[in-house]
Structure formats: C-alpha cells, structure tokens
Amino acid sequence: MAATTIETVGQTSGASRLLRRLLAALGMTFLILFALVEIVPFVFTIANSFKCLPAINAGPWAFIPTSGFVECRDPATGSAIAASELTNGTTFRPSLEGYQTVVAENLPRWFLNSVIFAIAITILRLITDSLAGYALARIKFPGNRLIFFIILGTLMIPGVVLIIPRFLILKQLGLLNTYQGLIIPLAADAFGIFLMKQFFESIPKELEEAAEVDGANRFVTFFRIILPITTPALTALTIFSFQGQWNNFLDVLIIVGTDPNLWTLTLGLANLQGAGGETLIWNVFLAGAVITTLPMAIIFFSFQRYFVEGVSYSGLAGQ
Amino acid sequence: MRTSRFTALGAAALAALALTTGVFAQDSVTITLMGHSSSPAEDEALSASIAAFEEAYPNIDVDVQLVPDFDTVLQTAFASGDYPEVFYTGQSQFGRYVNAGVIANGSANIETPEGFYPALAAVYTVGGELYCPPKDFSNLALEYNKDLFDAAGVEYPTNDWTWDDLRAAAEALAASGTLPEGTVPIALNPDIDRWFAFYVQAGGTFYDEDGNFVFANEGANYDAAITALEFTSGLALDGLSATSSDLSAGWPGEAFGQGTAAMTFEGNWIVGYLADTFPELNWGTVEMPAGPAGDGTLTFSEAYCVGADNAHPEESWLLVNFLTGEEGAQRVATGGFGPMPPREASGETWIEAVGENGAAYVAGGAYAVAPVTPSDYDRDGLGNFIGGVFRGDEDPEDVADYAGSEM
Numbered sequence: 001m002a003a004t005t006i007e008t009v010g011q012t013s014g015a016s017r018l019l020r021r022l023l024a025a026l027g028m029t030f031l032i033l034f035a036l037v038e039i040v041p042f043v044f045t046i047a048n049s050f051k052c053l054p055a056i057n058a059g060p061w062a063f064i065p066t067s068g069f070v071e072c073r074d075p076a077t078g079s080a081i082a083a084s085e086l087t088n089g090t091t092f093r094p095s096l097e098g099y100q101t102v103v104a105e106n107l108p109r110w111f112l113n114s115v116i117f118a119i120a121i122t123i124l125r126l127i128t129d130s131l132a133g134y135a136l137a138r139i140k141f142p143g144n145r146l147i148f149f150i151i152l153g154t155l156m157i158p159g160v161v162l163i164i165p166r167f168l169i170l171k172q173l174g175l176l177n178t179y180q181g182l183i184i185p186l187a188a189d190a191f192g193i194f195l196m197k198q199f200f201e202s203i204p205k206e207l208e209e210a211a212e213v214d215g216a217n218r219f220v221t222f223f224r225i226i227l228p229i230t231t232p233a234l235t236a237l238t239i240f241s242f243q244g245q246w247n248n249f250l251d252v253l254i255i256v257g258t259d260p261n262l263w264t265l266t267l268g269l270a271n272l273q274g275a276g277g278e279t280l281i282w283n284v285f286l287a288g289a290v291i292t293t294l295p296m297a298i299i300f301f302s303f304q305r306y307f308v309e310g311v312s313y314s315g316l317a318g319q
Numbered sequence: 320m321r322t323s324r325f326t327a328l329g330a331a332a333l334a335a336l337a338l339t340t341g342v343f344a345q346d347s348v349t350i351t352l353m354g355h356s357s358s359p360a361e362d363e364a365l366s367a368s369i370a371a372f373e374e375a376y377p378n379i380d381v382d383v384q385l386v387p388d389f390d391t392v393l394q395t396a397f398a399s400g401d402y403p404e405v406f407y408t409g410q411s412q413f414g415r416y417v418n419a420g421v422i423a424n425g426s427a428n429i430e431t432p433e434g435f436y437p438a439l440a441a442v443y444t445v446g447g448e449l450y451c452p453p454k455d456f457s458n459l460a461l462e463y464n465k466d467l468f469d470a471a472g473v474e475y476p477t478n479d480w481t482w483d484d485l486r487a488a489a490e491a492l493a494a495s496g497t498l499p500e501g502t503v504p505i506a507l508n509p510d511i512d513r514w515f516a517f518y519v520q521a522g523g524t525f526y527d528e529d530g531n532f533v534f535a536n537e538g539a540n541y542d543a544a545i546t547a548l549e550f551t552s553g554l555a556l557d558g559l560s561a562t563s564s565d566l567s568a569g570w571p572g573e574a575f576g577q578g579t580a581a582m583t584f585e586g587n588w589i590v591g592y593l594a595d596t597f598p599e600l601n602w603g604t605v606e607m608p609a610g611p612a613g614d615g616t617l618t619f620s621e622a623y624c625v626g627a628d629n630a631h632p633e634e635s636w637l638l639v640n641f642l643t644g645e646e647g648a649q650r651v652a653t654g655g656f657g658p659m660p661p662r663e664a665s666g667e668t669w670i671e672a673v674g675e676n677g678a679a680y681v682a683g684g685a686y687a688v689a690p691v692t693p694s695d696y697d698r699d700g701l702g703n704f705i706g707g708v709f710r711g712d713e714d715p716e717d718v719a720d721y722a723g724s725e726m
Contacts, residue, residue: 054597057576057596079594080596080598081598082599083597083599084599164399167395249388250391253387253388253391253392254395257386257388258386260385271385273387
C-alpha cells in the first residue's frame, strides 16, 4: 500500500518534472528565437557594411568574410567589379569602401560633435534641472506654483513651433553655427525639471531639517544630503537626455545645419542618405549606421541595469 | 595729459576705422549658395566650378552650404527673412517660392535663355518670364534587359515603339517561356508619376493657359487619364507587369537590375546606379513608347534661383550665369553624372560621357513635361487608389474622378 503511494508520488513528480523541463525548453526556444530576431539584423548590418555594392545586391545573406580586403572598382577601368567575383551567396570578399567613404566624408568629426553636444547638454541639464526642481519642490517663494505651471505648459507646445523663433533669437545673438548656440537653448528642459521636482517631493523633509539642525545651509544640504539620494532620478535624466541629444535631428539641423564642421552623426548620416539621390548607397549608409549604433550599444550594455531602473522609475521610455 | 590720452585714443580709433573701411573698399563680397549634397563626384565638380568662378571674379567669395534636409533649412531661412543669395529650387517647390515672393525674376539677367530645353525652361517660367535658370534634369525612358530579350527571341524595343508594340513584346516575352521563374516582362509601380507619364502620351495636359492644374479634370484630359490607367493596369491585371514589392525589390530599377523584370520605366538616375550595383547587366534604353497622342515623357529638374531680398543681386546673377551658361552646362555634361545638362547644345557631350544608353534620356528633352502637382494635392491618397486599380479592386473612372476633382 505504502509502496504504491510512494510509487504514485514518484510518478507524478516525474511527470511534473518532465513537464517543467518541457516548459523550460519551450521558454528557452522562445528566448533564443527572439534573441535571433534581434541579433540577426545587426549581424547583417555589419556584414553588409563590409561589402561592395554589387555583392550587397547579389548576396545580401552572405555573412562569412574571406580573408583580405578587395577594391570595389577595377583600378584600370574604374568600373565596378562584378558580383560573381565578390560573393557566392555564403561567403563574400570584404571591402572597406563604405568605411573609407564615411571617414572621408568627415564622419569622425561628426562623431566627436555628437559626443560633445550630448555630454555638454546632459551635464548642464543635470545641474539646471535638479536645482530648478529642488527650488520648486522645497523653497516657498511668490509665484512658485505659477512658474511651475508655466514650465509644465511648455511641455504642451510641440517642438516644431519653437524652431523658427529659436532660429531668429540665435541669429540675433550671433550664435548660429556655434557650439554654444546649440548647447545653451537645450541646457534646461521642462520634462527634466518636472521629473526632479516630483522626486524631491518624495524625499522626507526630516532629512533636510536634521541637516539644518546640524548647521548646514541650503546648498550644503542640497549637494551633500539630497543629491546623493536622488541617484535614480538623475540616472533617468542622464539616460533620457543623452539618448535624446544623440538622436536629435531638427535642432541640430536648424542651428548648425549650414556648417558641416559642426554637424552631428544624425545630420551627417542624413546627408549620406541624400547623396545617393534616388537610391541608397548601401555600404556607405550601413557603415555609418554601424559607427553610430556601436557606441550607444556599448553604453547600453554597460549601463543596462541603470537603464531599466531609470525607465521603470519614470514610467516613460524616451523623451 | 588727460586730453592727450583721449586724442591718442581717438587717433587710434580713427586709424582702426580707416583700416576696416580700407578692407571694405576692396569690395570683397561674399554670397551664399545653399543646396543639398549630391553624389560625391557631383559635389566635387561643384567645388571645382566655384573655384573657377572665384578665380574669374576675385572680388566675390562664394560660401557653398550643402545641407541635409535642405527644404527645411531653406524654409526656416525664408521665415526668418534672411536667406541665401542663391539656392537650389526643385520643380515642385518653385511655384510656392514664387508666390511667397522669395525668388527674383531672372528674365533680365539670365544669359542666352534660348539655349535651355524649352520644356525645361517652361517649368521655371511665370507669365512668360524665366525666373530661374535650370540646373540639371532627368527624363523617363524605357530600359530593357538585352539578355532576356535575346533568350526569348523578341526584337529589342525601338524609339518609335507604341503602346501596342510594348504590350505585344510583353506578351511575346511571357509566352516564350524563357523568362526565369519569378521574372515578369515589366516592372511598373502603381504610382502617380508613372500614371502621369502615360497620361501625357494619351494627350493629357497638367496646366491650362491660366495656370490652373487640370489633370484629369474634364473632356480630353479626363479621357486621357482613363486611357492611361486602363492601359497600365491592364498590363498588371494580365500578369505582364508587377510592382517592385511583388518582385522583392525596393524600387522598379532594383528589380530590373536583379533581372526579375525585362523592362521598366525609369529616369537617367538609373544609369549610374546600374553601373555601380549591377555591372554585369546587359541593358539598353529607348524613348518612352508613344501613346494614342504621340510621344511623351516626364522631366524632373532643379534650378538655381536668386533670392528676391538680396544685398548682392549682381554678383548672384554672375554666379548663376557662370554655373548655367553654355560653359557651365558643358561642365555638367562632361562630368557625366546622374542628371543631364540643361542646355540642348551639351546633350551630345553628356551622352559621350555616360555611354550610348544616355541617348534616350536626352532625346526626351525635346518633348518632356514636368509633372508638378499643387502643394496640397493628395498624392498619397491617389497612390493607394491606383494600387487598387492595378489589383482590380477599383474602377479607373472612380480614380480619375477623384484625381480630377478639387479634392
């Protein structure tokens, strides 16, 4: 009797273990499938960025490079080399044409500009947004609420509407086509102030009162006590503003569009895209895309934890 | 003591003033040329032309600004009231810019305007006066794959082909059984610019004498719109043509390059594209087939326009005439880039530069018309409608009614 019970128990647990394994395997298959869906396009972006144009068309799926780089054009005649000599459908002869073109088109400079703009604006926003958010959350002064509503109100105005006034003001100030002309107007933003204010309000007042009792003034309290515990909000703000500025197109176009030395990657890539006229010069475009995407991908992987935290804190993705 | 210091300061200031005015007295003028980037080879050729201009006119400096998303940048500059002296203007924007009053009338300043293709100059003419000299242009022609024609034993297309010849050849290609699996006789998208091309061949016009847009509105134009749509959708419904997406290509030119279509109708932008991407393709061109009303093709062009509110009009016209005059057109021609030179005299030079396949595009310059639609014309909506006709879901009459209505 007892033996049968044990046997039954053993059987059920065996069955459930099997079921669990099956489910786990199923789950894993799904995960692998979705990982592939995400990774495969990236692999082909990289592979195709190393091909000559005929090879991209004849063998877009070829992803195994053979050794040694080739020239895409016959140096004697200047005509393109036939696809049959470049790929067999699985392997392809790599070429640096795409990368050489983007580098010759000043891409390193655009990259540097993107880094400068994104970092400068992010740092300035961290400072101005947290100071403004703190003032609005904690300091009582006449017009406090009014100012806050005005700031919130600017969020309702579509960005496109501001383009021409901003252009005119910067023109009057002689700031068009300068680094400061692009950085200063974007150095504070309503969303960031709102985000910081909400966070500061969630911090117990007792912390500041205790600091005050110990003789700390406002600034000491702010920098030594409050700021260190706002890390989640600051991280979110950093991520949003860095990402936002890295991808910013319209502001950059209007403010520094006529000086190629101040272009960022987004502008440079748009220019490369337009250069083909009716058609896209795929290897050049993909090479540019790889160079633009890789730094963001690396940053994302290194700070993945904070990204997820930041997004879940603010409840907003992208802004 | 104090006075003398002031005197010294005053003298220094005067000297500085004299120096600056001295510099200005040199009459060095800077004018801005704004446009968009083209192929690297074209951009280089433009810089070379500008360098030659600055050498010929040492007192004029040209600041060339090639910007991405050019229309947005230019329109922002217009809105600010301070815009470049010289700028590119596409044929679809020209009318709007003239109405906005930002383009100077060039009729008194443009040199040898009679050298431009008349149809091309007409695009930039308002009330009989040429505002902007054309920069370059492209025309539609028929491209065909020689290997596929040879394999099927069908005669190559000719310049005097009619719609019937086109259809007969497409039927012969399909019936020969020699087309590879998945290959169709014609790659043709149901888009408005191809409908326009066949519409012109059927005798339709785009504008009346008063400048009103009259596409498919009534009478002969309405009939031409229907005839054109029935002919092109007939090709699709009978399986003689397919769209680029049906052929797994981004545009018909790509399908043609990949060999999944024996014929297509594209402009001269396809020449460089095929040479770079499909160097092995054995292909030829002829002029667009003639419809019931004879020859017809479409042109797509750009012009150099001089800003109306302009501190240096003389220098601006010097530059524009330098770039679009007979020598300027010759420079465009010898480059052999995608677009063709705007002057008839340079057509032969361009054909020499790009090869014999260029001849059909140049020939179209004699009768091409520009398919300029009003800025609020519902091109996308019409595009979807045309797609419906090609699938047999919509009636050509309904689409023509919509296209000819006020929208």
